[in-house]
Amino acid sequence: MQGDIDNSSTGYSRRDFLKGTGLIIGSAALATSIVNVAGCKASSSEVSTTTGSGTYEVYDTDILIVGNGLAGTQAAIEAHKLGAKVTVIEKGPFGFGGGAGMNWGGAFYYTTDPADPYGDAHYGLSLANPKILKALLDNSQDLLTNLEAFAMNQGIGVGPRLEDGSFAHFVVRPSPTEGSTIRLMFDFFDRHAMDAESDHGITMFDQTMITDLIVQEGQCLGAMGVHIPTGTFRVFRSKATLATTGGSSWIYGWGGTSAVTLNSPDNTGEVDVAAYRHGCALQDSEFFALDLIQLAPRSIAAAFPSGIGADASTYKTVCDSDGDYWMADIEHMEGQRARFAQEIALKIAEGKGGPNGGVFLDIPSEDVLTHYYYRRNIALWKKIFGIDVVGSKIEVGPEYYEHGAVPPVDEKLMTEISGLFEPRGGGVAGELGGGNVMIAMKNGPYAARNAVEYARTAKGVDVDWDTIAGEYSRIHELRTRSVEGGLRPLQVRRKIQEACYKALGIIRNGKDMQACVSELERIRDEDLPKQICADGTLVFNNEWKQAIENHSLMVIAEASAKSALMREGSRGQFLRTDFPEQDDTNWSVNILAREVDGTMRLETRSPATEA
Amino acid sequence: MRISIEKYDPSTDAAPRFVDYTVPAEEHMTMLQALQYIDENVEPVAFDYSCRGRACGRCAMMINGKPALACVAPVGAEDSYTVEPLSGHPVIRDLVVDKSALHGRLGKAYKRIRYPQLTQADVLAPVDPIQGEHVHFLEFCARCGVCNAGCPVVNDGAGGNSRYVGPAQMMATAFRFYDPYDQADRVLEAVQNGLWDCIMCGNCDKVCNALEINHVAIYEDLRAAATARGLTA
Secondary structure (H helix, E strand, O other): OOOOOOOOOOOOOOOOOOOOOOOOOOOHHHOOOOOOOOOOOOOOOOOEOOOOOOOEEEEEEEEEEEOOOHHHHHHHHHHHHOOOOEEEEOOOHHHOOHHHHOOOOOEEEEOOOOOOOOOOOEOOOOOOOHHHHHHHHHOOHHHHHOHHHHHHHOOOOOOOEOOOOOEOOEEEEEOOOOOOEEEEEOOOOOHHHHHHHHHHOOEEEOOEEEEEEEEEOOEEEEEEEEEOOOOEEEEEEEEEEEEOOOOOOOOOOOOOOOOOOOOOOOOOOHHHHHHHHOOOOEEOOOOEEEEEEEOOOHHHOOOOOOOOEEOHHHHHHEEOOOOOOOOOOOOOHHHEHHHHHHHHHHHHHOOOOOOOOOEEEEEOOHHHOOOHHHHHHHHHHHHHHOOOOOOEEEEEEEEEEEEOOEOEOOOOOEOOOEOEEOOOOEOOOHHHOOOOHHHHHHHHHHHHHHHHHHHHHOOOOOOOHHHHHHHHHHHHHHHHOEOOOOEOHHHHHHHHHHHHHHHOOOEEOHHHHHHHHHHHHHHHHHHHHHEOOOOOOOOOOHHHHHHHHHHHHHHHHHHHHHHHHHOOOOOOOOEEOOOOOOOHHHHOOEEEEEEEOOEEEEEEEOOOOOO | OEEEEEEOOOOOOOOOEEEEEEOOOOOOEEHHHHHHHHHHHOOOOOOOOOOOOOOOOOOEEEEOOEEEEHHHOEEOOOOEEEEEEOOOOOEEEOOEEOOHHHHHHHHHHOOOOOOOOOOHHHHHOOOOHHHHHHHHHHOOOOOOOHHHHOOOOHHHOOOOOOOOOOHHHHHHHHHHHHOOOOOOOHHHHHHHOOHHHOOOOOHHHHHOOOOOOOHHHHHHHHHHHHHHOOOOO
16 A cells, blocks of 8 residues: 655655656756747747648558558558558658667467467456457468468568577467467567568658548548658548557656657657547557666666566566565466556555665576567676676666557457558557557558458548648648747657656556646646747758647547546556556446547447447 | 757758757766757757667767767766767758668668578578577667768778678678578678678777677678688689
């Protein structure tokens, strides 16, 4: 039972998550309040704008894929194989987006087991849609039978190997059904899939940020956005669209270079929020998935490529402040991500965590870090920081690598908007918090097949150019706005991140969450309208990009906080101290946030509901 | 400490110029953290990043004249640092360059040449563990281009050696050289691409942050294979 929440207005409310510099969250970066912005006309009391000349580039395609990460690359290759003209949009440079840009991606596979249709490492899924899971399983048999060859033929070198050169199957756990096992193939280096896209001649627009979808008569006709290096407005018309932009955990905290997530800073949720604005709900926003990662040095904090951490599969190395490896004897712990998170939350709540809000990772030797991704960082830390972790215990804390807050989808992974598909849409992952990168190889191609089928019979609808002009004006106004007492985008963003970090961690309570909701509404109503850019250039303008993104982060944050507050139970990867039980009687439901008359309203419904 | 950054917005500036910033030092600080501080607390600086962990390559730049990844470049030991965009690529703005030409070349160079495609049986059969380890380590090349920017042969410019493709592309060739499933003549490819024009200075090893990749040892393997084939300089 935690009893010492400090709700003083000067500091963070959670006693041990946030302290000084050198740790994952420092207050230094949040201490400034810049008003004097170079180049900004701050004297006028009215909002003034200029919007430029209104020239656009327009492109047509069959299948538009927004986000060239793990799911997007697989979806693109699949759609292309089916003969569709495919266009891929990626916010990062040359397709190096998201987790795929970090040159990493696990790929699940599992034996067919009717008792466990989802069959991945996340068991006890209570809020996923069983119809969707069954459809995914039924439609992935070929892939699952031949996953290793499929992956290797995309260009992976040798795949995961044991020391003797034999193929390394990472066994997650025995399946409930005798004779079955649930296995994971790691070492899927996604760069090869990106190379395959180029090789297939798939059209890609990189460094392009989508700012809105084109939706008319309930149908998605494509998307539009900005080419970041030049500020050029690009319109993409398509017969079917896939949203593959990943989890948006960038709302959660800040540590000097990163939010408390391994996500890319590109993951700010524009497409999901665009869907929301066009009538889709955002589902499961209260749920995140977490790993443990070092709390210091904060310069590399929350980044698994350079970090040292642990997840459910390495539970035996995690101990509390008494040196008790309390999870070591839990059966099949390696597969139970939700339980892993709740165990850690309970430990910290009991006061057995570390001084900075984490628990401990014990590293008596290099071999203890069984994931090479972490192990390779021992040498890196020695080289760049002079830190040798071998023979020590380091404090590790939760980072959110996945997040819900996505439009619900049906069995074909289509959202409530016709022609808009989302491989990790609501219903796919339930309380796991987002689709989990592991399923990208399964869900991406399935969504692509459905999108191609849809595109074949899609009705042609002419794009309304007034709508396009409206979006053009909206985003350029964000760049050129001047207002008295203007706030730079990063200032506004830190407030969102700070509010969410205080309330949406793995230990939650109603009072903190209500305060978060109030603060987010205040930021939305008072700060966002005052957001200005110090520099109005069209050329690679990070501030402009951040200003646009903040509007998406705002909605994601609001949906997350409000959904978290509404759920009077503990489920998935968090513990709510004022409602510590799961409460299946009342809360075996999904929470959906929907815009009604310009306001966010929440509703609940059964997980078996179709989108 | 003082951070001096070469700034340039082609839409407003006639030429690049250096601007000095003062950044408070912190223990275990990186250049990425310093740039973020300046951008947030002083004025906009254009830079790109994503992974914070030397995997995506997007934060590649020159620090005190040497190519580096800002996210793992420690700062604080010196009083001042000079920061410029990564050499060898067109500058978009400030510290952001356009690496699409390099990435295009690399994407092609990494392609496995093989017919027919691998079967499940092919893939599940054991591979030579030493070869497998070479391949595995090379998977961690971030394609950041820092090695090329630090290569004296690549930087020898006009009048220099135009046959050498640079370390980044050589690593792609080496990847498929070690790949037991590849069927192309990667030794010939390496020689044609300037294997013998590399001066074996090891600067690529010094600047690369994929610590498991030993460039010079790889060139030695390729040279030995080339010599055995009579494909000498």
